[in-house]
Amino acid sequence: MQSFHPPRRTLMGPGPSDIDPRVLAALSRDTVGHLDPKFIELMDQIKQLLHYAFQTENNMTFPVSAPGSAGMECTFVNLVEPGDKVVVAQNGVFGGRMKENVERCGGVAVMVTDDWGSPVDPNKVEEALKANPDAKILAFVHAETSTGAISDAETLCKLARDNDCLTIVDAVTSLGGSPLKVDDWGIDAIYSGTQKCLSCVPGISPVSFSSRALEVVQKRKTKVQSWFLDISLLMNYWGGETKRTYHHTAPVNAMYALHESLVLLKNEGLERAWERHARNHNALKAGFEAMGLNFVVDEAYRLPQLNAVSIPEGVDEAAVRGALLNEYSLEIGAGLGAMAGKIWRVGLMGYASNPKNVLLCLGAMDAILTGMNAPIQSGVAVGSARESYASA
Ligand SMILES: *Cc1c(COP(=O)(O)O)cnc(C)c1O
Numbered sequence: 571m572q573s574f575h576p577p578r579r580t581l582m583g584p585g586p587s588d589i590d591p592r593v594l595a596a597l598s599r600d601t602v603g604h605l606d607p608k609f610i611e612l613m614d615q616i617k618q619l620l621h622y623a624f625q626t627e628n629n630m631t632f633p634v635s636a637p638g639s640a641g642m643e644c645t646f647v648n649l650v651e652p653g654d655k656v657v658v659a660q661n662g663v664f665g666g667r668m669k670e671n672v673e674r675c676g677g678v679a680v681m682v683t684d685d686w687g688s689p690v691d692p693n694k695v696e697e698a699l700k701a702n703p704d705a706k707i708l709a710f711v712h713a714e715t716s717t718g719a720i721s722d723a724e725t726l727c728k729l730a731r732d733n734d735c736l737t738i739v740d741a742v743t744s745l746g747g748s749p750l751k752v753d754d755w756g757i758d759a760i761y762s763g764t765q766k767c768l769s770c771v772p773g774i775s776p777v778s779f780s781s782r783a784l785e786v787v788q789k790r791k792t793k794v795q796s797w798f799l800d801i802s803l804l805m806n807y808w809g810g811e812t813k814r815t816y817h818h819t820a821p822v823n824a825m826y827a828l829h830e831s832l833v834l835l836k837n838e839g840l841e842r843a844w845e846r847h848a849r850n851h852n853a854l855k856a857g858f859e860a861m862g863l864n865f866v867v868d869e870a871y872r873l874p875q876l877n878a879v880s881i882p883e884g885v886d887e888a889a890v891r892g893a894l895l896n897e898y899s900l901e902i903g904a905g906l907g908a909m910a911g912k913i914w915r916v917g918l919m920g921y922a923s924n925p926k927n928v929l930l931c932l933g934a935m936d937a938i939l940t941g942m943n944a945p946i947q948s949g950v951a952v953g954s955a956r957e958s959y960a961s962a
Contacts, residue, residue: 583903586765587919596830619832626752631778632808638742641761641775652676659690662714690721699733713744718878747875758783769920770831847874853958857932860954
């Protein structure tokens with residue numbers, strides 16, 4: 571057996587996305603103990619930086635030592651008790667996982683469904699909240715990575731407040747890529763992930779809980795079913811005021827990586843990061859549309875960081891992805907769930923959201939599809955993207 575050397579890829583799928591070299595360098599620094607005074611300083615800085623990234627003053631803001639799915643579980647297991655009613659808006663794969671979480675907590679999920687590719691419809695949510703005055707929580711996905719649609723989190727959170735509901739928001743793909751304001755929008759519990767728009771390694775999930783959410787947790791009649799994700803225990807380790815005590819061994823080096831990625835985001839500035847994602851999306855869009863590829867989502871609800879396009883007639887979509895990987899070392903995503911075999915998902919997330927990647931992807935797809943005699947406009951995609959940049 572020999573050391574493992576992964577190929578150098580360009581990651582333009584639904585995550586993980588390209589990691590900033592500064593983040594990879596941070597990962598390889600010397601490991602310290604998880605209660606080392608220097609590590610505790612780092613933890614405090616990570617919390618501060620997460621306050622900025624989430625735009626919140628919530629004291630209970632910290633990274634869960636596990637992937638986005640664990641952040642999802644963390645919000646549900648702490649807030650949902652047996653018998654609780656939760657209105658879950660679903661417009662793709664990840665809303666379905668929210669339903670699973672509610673039911674595994676012993677709660678009752680009231681589903682509000684929208685077509686895949688559409689945003690969550692606030693009118694339907696309002697109807698469901700009015701029809702279920704005993705509902706405790708509204709849960710929805712801000713940026714649906716399975717389709718590339720963004721929902722109006724601000725409006726949905728206001729509806730929840732007006733109907734005396736807490737909110738649980740999935741921001742795994744939105745954080746760092748699309749405008750997100752936890753306090754201004756009144757979000758009560760939110761989780762994200764490190765491998766999408768934060769340009770960081772997979773495996774960590776930043777979460778934040780409002781004081782309203784914490785009051786509900788404190789009044790629980792039953793114990794949180796998960797020992798690992800019980801926030802009252804986690805805060806003995808991540809909390810600021812009391813002496814830190816051992817809860818679990820933090821993934822120390824991964825926390826160096828998270829810190830570096832959050833420093834990069836702070837230095838770029840959230841607004842500028844959002845603008846960069848929009849600019850690169852516009853160039854990719856110009857290229858795809860010139861080729862004749864159609865977006866799944868209406869322009870008004872498109873995520874800049876996840877571009878879902880339909881596969882042209884008669885094209886073997888897996889062969890295209892195979893050629894991209896083998897010849898260009900470029901990964902794009904396939905369709906997920908109901909969209910499997912029907913779409914490609916091209917991510918422009920975090921560090922991967924740059925002109926070089928946009929032009930590489932368009933040139934490669936143009937050449938591969940032209941070589942397959944696919945029904946596209948050949949030779950125009952890269953030029954259209956370059957024009958988009960020139961006029962931006
Ligand atoms: C990727 C993703 C998740 C899951 O994150 P993991 O880190 O893969 O567990 C959850 N929700 C959305 C919207 C995602 O895109």
